[in-house]
Amino acid sequence: MRGLLAGSLRYLRLFHWFSLRHLQGHMMRTVAVLLGIALGAAVFTSVRLAVHATLDSFGRSMDLIAGDSDLTLVRPGGRLPDTLVPALIEHPAVRTASPVLSTYVRPADRETPFLLIGIDPVLDRDLRTWTVQSSGQGADVQWGAIIARPGSVVIGARLGEAFGWRSGEQVRLVHSNRTATFSILAMLDRDGLALVEGGRIALCDIATFQEFTGLFGQADRIDLKIEPGMAADAKASLAALLPAGVVARSPSARSRSGRGMIRAYELSLTFLSFISLFVGMFLVYSLVALNAAARRRELAVMRATGASGRLLFCLFVGEGAFVGLVGWLLALPISTVLVRYLLDAVSRTVSMLFVRVQVDGLSLSPWEVLLSFGVTLTVAVLAALQPAREAMGVPPREALDIDPGTSLRPRLIRNMALGGVGLLALVYPVSRLPSPPSVSLPGYLAAFLLFVGFALLAPLLLRQFGRLAAPRLLRLGGQPAFLAAGYLKESGVQTAISVGALITAVALFTALVVMIHSFRSTVALWVQQSIAGDIYIRPKLAELNRFRDPLPSRVVAAIQSLPVPVELVPMQRLELDLEGHRHLFEAMDYEAYARRSRFIWMGGDAGRIEADLIAGKGAVVSEVFANSTGLNAGDRYRVQVGEQVLDVPILGVFRDYRTRGGAVYYSLTHYRQRFGDDAWSGVQINFSQRGAELREAMERVWSSLLTCCGETIEMIDGRHLRRAVLRIFDETFAITTVLLLIALVVAALGIATTLAVLVLQRRVQINTIRALGGSAAQLRRMIIWEASLIVLAGQAAGLICGFILSTLLIFVVNRQSFGWTFLYRVDWSSLLTALPLISAAALLAALPAVRLALSTSPATLLRGGTR
Known part of the structure; x- marks a missing residue:
């Protein structure tokens, strides 16, 4: 025990002398990496704490009610x-x-x-x-x-x-x-x-x-x-x-259902928040790899004087752990600010999409804090393993050599590329694996394989990109552009890692832009076709009370005797349970509904399905219900309704973006004949008058119903309802936008760090160019060209990765987590607008490197300065 303690103290003293002093001596790049890790850890921690508080509040309420x-x-x-x-x-x-x-x-x-x-x-x-x-x-x-x-x-x-x-x-x-x-x-x-x-x-x-x-x-x-x-x-x-x-x-059945939906949402946000940490992982790799490469001669001297390879390995792994620990500590104050925004956004989204939640306060979960610490530290240590392995292999003879180069060996580049191709080949089969209920583990695992695969391909991508671009850039941008392409080809670890970070961030950006646009376009189409009524009427607080209370008879009588010609589409809604799966059952006059609105069918003969539905020959189910239960067209829908059992065939599947288990529709006429229930849960009012007369007719109806029964009903203008649905949709993706922006900020920090690293590694070459007559303007152009090429390579690969990821998110993750998919739509205008902005932001990250390149005199070369 005493020997172990003494050895630990010796290691800490050496770590302070060898590692901490070096990190302190290169404060700018150290701070940039620490900030990247802190942002990633803060996002991960805040998301987990916010969802945990929401889940804890919901579970506590359900448990207290169950008693x-x-x-x-x-x-x-x-x-x-x-x-x-x-x-x-x-x-x-x-x-x-x-x-x-x-x-x-x-x-x-x-x-x-x-x-x-x-x-x-x-x-x-x-x-x-x-x-x-x-x-x-x-x-x-x-x-x-x-x-x-x-x-x-x-x-x-x-x-x-x-x-x-x-x-x-x-x-x-x-x-x-x-x-x-x-x-x-x-x-x-x-x-x-x-x-x-x-x-x-x-x-x-x-x-x-x-x-x-x-x-x-x-x-x-x-x-x-x-x-x-x-x-x-x-x-x-x-x-x-x-x-x-x-x-x-x-008693816990309802609680389990609600918890399952919230956990699916939690896993989705956790995955998105982990991306920021994953991008930060590239920063740690870049920093530790640079430190190892810049001190190869020192490492060789240490090996020559008796230091073991294991000791050197532990020193660099310790650097990664130190960066992870300090980054996590810096994340704590950031998390305290961020979590308050996320808590409100998460609880509001959960209430709108899944179950009502009233979060009474933020509970600090020791498990979530420990998980955040463990994940951050693990990511940082994993990022340091490969550079540490390289450091322990430095031979003592390099003590006589001065070559801090860090280019990757061609054989290693090929092996990494083969590994990347292998991981990419696994993406599709992994995404097809069976998924636990409401948790898309295969989808998230396939996305992770996709990110790692492209990261491993980055060195080969850069080498080939630099080789092909160099002669063309010579004609386009002269010697500065040609030198930039050459440096890019030979830059090795640091540039490849930065491009990997940018690929990840751009891929996430592209995938989310495509997914959100696809989702919103499909929802907008659904809203226009399925919610096309002029006025919707339902009991007060009907949504919160799960439509358990029908419209009072006096309200129904008032609606049936309105002072203007209208067509009524009454409906009866029930919350039913199919073998533990809660869902919305709605009996509706589809013939009247179809005169103004339409379902968006996911296959089959739409005319035949609608005719059979009107004739009461079966029921139709939403995509969410079908994916959640495994029941599709041709299967039987058998459910307990009050004292009786409804057993009918499923005629077809339609798109529907209400959550909470999905929806099933049946003929209202045949429902009443079977169950003798004439109650209305709500009614859609369609006016016969259109054009200029419509507004006057709506105002008369509005005034008439408010006068007779305004306190007991909710009336919603169809146009306002359609806008409200889209507004709710936009609000649900507010958190996603924040997570995306933070991932891009971390990637920008990676570019800034990489360019600074390249300048520091090539200070002798840069000073030589200046000593031989190279102007400051030429050096600036060279570094800007380097940044441009890095961004161009990262964005090109990121776009490809992003389109693959968007397919995973739309057709695998969302289907397995929430039961729905969307029509695939690419928002080219947003991509073509945003990608140049990302490029501009990344190029701004080159400015510190430009200042660093011009910060010393060419006379430094005569003193052999290489730091």
């Missing part, structure tokens, strides 16, 4: 009768049974919704915990008061703070069925149920809830606590007691 229940009874597509509760309590396997209702409501004077939960305070006490803030009477009094005082609620402290509410106040709450006045009985302590939805929650007695919503005798679910030792047989023993269509599920 200590062992089983949950639900009826897919409907609600249960609460008269089941007495019979369940008498069952020998059941310790307690508690009915639960929940809905989102809003204050009459505000648009901000919150969750209202109705429970039986007596039956629920063994399942969920909550306490009220002390009022001197004790908690038991408050429990009883909730039952004894109809129309009373207890609210979360965060809700009270948000709206300025206090105990004893009267508040008016709006539901799709009615608006009613509630009395705030007390404020909840900040524990138990009070933590659901970040504290934006209210509780009331279930009888009060049923009166408010009109759901007399009904419950969303009944939570059960099973007697110890009887859990294994509980489902089977309860089956005979349950009415048709009621099923027993795990």
Whole structure:
């Protein structure tokens, strides 16, 4: 142990003398690399922390709502009768049974919704915990008061703070069925149920809830606590007691579904954020390789005086680890700023696309911090391994040689290129491997192989590019351009690594531009064809409440007697469950819908599919549903709807960009005949009048419906809805844009570092040129030509890599992660505009190298200065 400690101290002293002093002596390039690593690590850390906080908030809310229940009874597509509760309590396997209702409501004077939960305070006490803030009477009094005082609620402290509410106040709450006045009985302590939805929650007695919503005798679910030792047989023993269509599920089923969708999004962002670290890896490689090459004579002297190759290897691996550690420490303050932006953007995107999330604060996860540290350090150490290996192989005889050149040997270049081609050949077969649910591991692995493959090809690309360009550049740009091409051909490790970083960043940029444009173009087409109505009407907060509440009968009557000629497209929406897969089921009058709108079909005879759908011969499913369940045209769609089972063939698959499990459409007429359900979940209104008369007709309808039932419905102008969908789409890619810009910044730092390295390596040659009469202007042009060639080579290879990557993202990653694909579209205008800007930014990175090249006198040559 003592010997190990002494050896470690000797190593640290040598590391300080040999490595740290050298890094300090070349501060500019060291700082550039540290900044690149810090940015990459900050992005990776911030993304992980933001998604972890979102996932933690959602999971905590779901767990608190589920409480200590062992089983949950639900009826897919409907609600249960609460008269089941007495019979369940008498069952020998059941310790307690508690009915639960929940809905989102809003204050009459505000648009901000919150969750209202109705429970039986007596039956629920063994399942969920909550306490009220002390009022001197004790908690038991408050429990009883909730039952004894109809129309009373207890609210979360965060809700009270948000709206300025206090105990004893009267508040008016709006539901799709009615608006009613509630009395705030007390404020909840900040524990138990009070933590659901970040504290934006209210509780009331279930009888009060049923009166408010009109759901007399009904419950969303009944939570059960099973007697110890009887859990294994509980489902089977309860089956005979349950009415048709009621099923027993795990309380965590909904939580698992939501977590799965968020984790798919997390993996997507993690991959994008890792790209910045991956680009930073090239910077570390370049720095350590330069340090090893510039000190070959020192290494040879050390070997000649007894230093082992293993010691030299450890010194350079230590340099990589040191850069990774310091870069990670610098990333921490950057992360504290970045994570606040990302937290809001991530939670908003998750709420819009997957499940509603209210993040009440940022929780610092030790695991995420440790993961960030481990990944950053691992990336830096891996980047240093090859230069360290080269350093340990320096023979002692080089102590008498002065040649700090770093050109790659032709054989090594060929071997690297062959390895790159091999990795590229694996991209397609790897992308076709089976994928876990909602996680595109094959897609991300194929993308990583693509990046590494192109990076390994970079040295050969540069050598061939420099060889072919040199004679042409001599005619085009004279001797400065010719020398730049020659240096590019022989520059070796540093330039190849920088080009690899630029290839990665440009490929990511190209792929995301293509993917986002393809996605937006397809969504715009979908919006124009599928959401072509003039006005859409649905109950208040219908989206948040998953369309469980129908339009009140008085609203339906008012719509059917509108004062202008219209065509109505009513629909009934249900959230159903197919073997654990939640999805939207919609019964719709497709014949009326098709007069104005159309589905975008993904194959088959569109006319035949639509005719069979109208005739009730089957259902059609969205691409998301088909990819998530594996059911396609020709398969059977068999699902429990209330007390009955719907079993019909799948007629076709259409594009649809709503998430949350996808959608299934069926004929409204035949749905009513099967299930006797005449309710409307919403209606699309199409006006017969067009042109100048349309606006007047819409205003009359708008005014008429607002007057009769404005508090209970949401009316959306079709044009505004279409714009809102596209705005939501743009917001979901805001995070992607930030990650992309940071990756490009890191790549620019790589170019700046590379050019500085090339200048430092060639200081003797540069001073010789100046001593022989070369002007400062010629040297500037030579370095600018070098930068231009590096950028040109990186962008050309990056474009090729990017188009391959965009295909992976569109047809593999998105399909496996989210269930959808898009029509492939290339935004040439954006690419042709952005790529010159990237070139200009990269060329600006050449300015420090120009100043460095002209910073010393040619007389340095006479002193043998090579540093």
